[in-house]
Amino acid sequence: MNPLLARLHPYPFERWRELTSDIVPPAGLPTISLGIGEPRHATPALIEEALVRALPGLSSYPSTLGEPALREAIAGWVQRRYGVAVDPGTQVLPVNGSREALFAFAQTVIDPTRPGATVVCPNPFYQIYEGAALLAGAQTVFVPSDPARGFAADWGAVDEATWARTQLLYVCSPGNPTGAVMPLAEWRHLFELSDRHGFVIASDECYSEIYFSDEPPLGSLQAARALGRDAFPRLVAFTSLSKRSNVPGLRSGFVAGDAALLKAFLLYRTYHGSAMGPMVQRASAAAWNDETHVAANRELYRAKFAQVLPLLAGVLDVALPDAAFYLWAGIPGGGDEVAWARGLLAQYNVHVLPGRLLAREVPGHRPANPGQGRVRLALVAPIAECLEAARRIVSYTESLR
Numbered sequence: 001m002n003p004l005l006a007r008l009h010p011y012p013f014e015r016w017r018e019l020t021s022d023i024v025p026p027a028g029l030p031t032i033s034l035g036i037g038e039p040r041h042a043t044p045a046l047i048e049e050a051l052v053r054a055l056p057g058l059s060s061y062p063s064t065l066g067e068p069a070l071r072e073a074i075a076g077w078v079q080r081r082y083g084v085a086v087d088p089g090t091q092v093l094p095v096n097g098s099r100e101a102l103f104a105f106a107q108t109v110i111d112p113t114r115p116g117a118t119v120v121c122p123n124p125f126y127q128i129y130e131g132a133a134l135l136a137g138a139q140t141v142f143v144p145s146d147p148a149r150g151f152a153a154d155w156g157a158v159d160e161a162t163w164a165r166t167q168l169l170y171v172c173s174p175g176n177p178t179g180a181v182m183p184l185a186e187w188r189h190l191f192e193l194s195d196r197h198g199f200v201i202a203s204d205e206c207y208s209e210i211y212f213s214d215e216p217p218l219g220s221l222q223a224a225r226a227l228g229r230d231a232f233p234r235l236v237a238f239t240s241l242s243k244r245s246n247v248p249g250l251r252s253g254f255v256a257g258d259a260a261l262l263k264a265f266l267l268y269r270t271y272h273g274s275a276m277g278p279m280v281q282r283a284s285a286a287a288w289n290d291e292t293h294v295a296a297n298r299e300l301y302r303a304k305f306a307q308v309l310p311l312l313a314g315v316l317d318v319a320l321p322d323a324a325f326y327l328w329a330g331i332p333g334g335g336d337e338v339a340w341a342r343g344l345l346a347q348y349n350v351h352v353l354p355g356r357l358l359a360r361e362v363p364g365h366r367p368a369n370p371g372q373g374r375v376r377l378a379l380v381a382p383i384a385e386c387l388e389a390a391r392r393i394v395s396y397t398e399s400l401r
């Protein structure tokens with residue numbers, strides 16, 4: 001067996017199942033889950049129809065590079081969304097959801113034969129970054145989020161010696177679970193570090209289309225272009241249809257950026273067998289070419305947050321995030337959020353995810369585990385269900401006073 005498999009940590013939902021296996025929630029209250037961040041709005045008909053129309057595609061092997069129509073649809077979307085021109089031939093690749101791409105990219109980029117191969121990740125973070133790093137033979141270094149700056153990552157916590165051995169940096173903007181969006185100044189800082197030390201930046205932007213202000217989140221390609229980095233050196237952006245278009249089952253996204261990195265990634269993907277099915281390619285092109293359903297989807301989230309947040313703000317330390325569909329809420333008194341979440345499940349049959357399950361403990365950081373005292377609430381269920389969950393959380397919190 002590959003010994004590196006033993007270094008993987010159980011997934012947060014698995015841990016939560018273990019931590020609650022002894023709980024029997026009240027039978028009279030239907031279960032509500034704010035735990036899993038899986039979109040639950042309806043898939044737009046135009047995507048389903050495009051998928052069905054493309055069924056004849058079953059009879060042929062797809063190419064890993066993707067069909068020109070899909071690559072052009074993606075490049076067109078990048079141009080409209082970010083005002084950035086990318087070459088559909090060399091600067092774009094379709095991927096089977098951003099998760100597999102975020103994982104596979106580390107296997108392409110990391111050279112485990114160089115001493116101290118390091119991958120830097122935010123903390124809290126999406127667990128795939130860590131698994132990708134460990135299975136590529138690298139070690140992980142975690143960067144704490146700073147509550148005083150809306151949970152932005154505190155890159156200054158990483159010393160120069162660590163940056164010097166870093167081969168890959170994962171960035172998540174808008175962040176999961178914090179919803180924080182990285183401003184241009186932060187990108188400038190990371191690009192300077194990348195220039196100085198030669199590491200690659202993988203920018204996870206899968207929540208880019210769910211936001212609450214009038215200004216869409218800044219994308220990494222947009223930041224690079226604004227700073228005169230026209231060829232996106234050492235930068236690859238990861239974008240997904242799952243949340244934007246409510247198609248988590250389609251498994252579709254794209255990567256875009258540095259052409260030399262994408263050439264190597266294409267080679268890796270060819271051997272790994274990561275070509276996107278022809279039907280998925282056609283449905284994806286239809287999705288990238290339409291923005292009406294994306295605006296409607298965003299409005300559903302905005303309405304939900306506008307109604308749910310005032311209820312929760314009365315009892316939890318919580319604020320409207322920049323983007324994404326999570327609330328990263330502090331529990332009263334900032335105590336043991338695992339015990340708090342277990343109590344909520346036991347008394348009110350509502351699942352939330354304890355913050356420490358989404359983060360790692362780092363000795364010397366304060367707090368050592370940045371998820372401590374916080375819970376992640378995913379507002380993905382229909383509005384009535386989210387409101388009912390919020391009311392139960394209010395009752396639960398008041399019962400503890």
Ligand SMILES: Cc1ncc(COP(=O)(O)O)c(C=O)c1O
Pocket residue numbers: 037096097098099100126172175176204206239240241242243248252253
């Ligand atoms: C931060 C982050 N990145 C990537 C993904 C993967 O999304 P997908 O593979 O559906 O594109 C998720 C899914 O929840 C996520 O939360």
